[in-house]
Amino acid sequence: xxxxxxxxxxxxxxxxxxxxxxxxxxxxxxxxxxxxxxxxxxxxxxxxxxxxxxxxxxxxxxxxxxxxxxxxxxxxxxxxxxxxxxxxxxxxxxxxxxxxxxxxxxxxxxxxxxxxxxxxxxxxxxxxxxxxxx
Numbered sequence: 001x002x003x004x005x006x007x008x009x010x011x012x013x014x015x016x017x018x019x020x021x022x023x024x025x026x027x028x029x030x031x032x033x034x035x036x037x038x039x040x041x042x043x044x045x046x047x048x049x050x051x052x053x054x055x056x057x058x059x060x061x062x063x064x065x066x067x068x069x070x071x072x073x074x075x076x077x078x079x080x081x082x083x084x085x086x087x088x089x090x091x092x093x094x095x096x097x098x099x100x101x102x103x104x105x106x107x108x109x110x111x112x113x114x115x116x117x118x119x120x121x122x123x124x125x126x127x128x129x130x131x132x133x134x
Contacts, residue, residue, distance in 0.1 A: 012114045091113075
């Protein structure tokens with residue numbers, strides 16, 4: 001059972017990292033393009049005015065994703081959980097600061113929250129402090 005929980009936790013955390021890499025792409029690379037404008041509801045002028053801010057924010061998302069990826073590669077639940085906890089916190093701030101951003105906040109915080117719960121259950125059922133699944 002613990003092994004299944006670890007696999008599910010790793011999948012959920014991988015999804016969380018992938019979402020944040022995609023957000024990095026939108027914010028730091030494609031910010032003034034049609035995909036980012038559609039996703040964030042921006043006009044071309046708004047995108048240009050906020051380009052530098054979005055570029056910087058995108059890298060925050062990339063670094064969070066890298067923290068989880070590094071935790072998974074090194075089989076370190078501490079690193080993976082740290083990245084996931086910050087993602088959940090950022091999603092909560094987004095939701096609390098603007099109720100119209102509920103969907104975006106849940107996309108941002110749902111997979112890492114699920115990963116944290118599954119990781120905690122795996123450790124509690126005796127898998128030990130490793131993300132090793134094999």
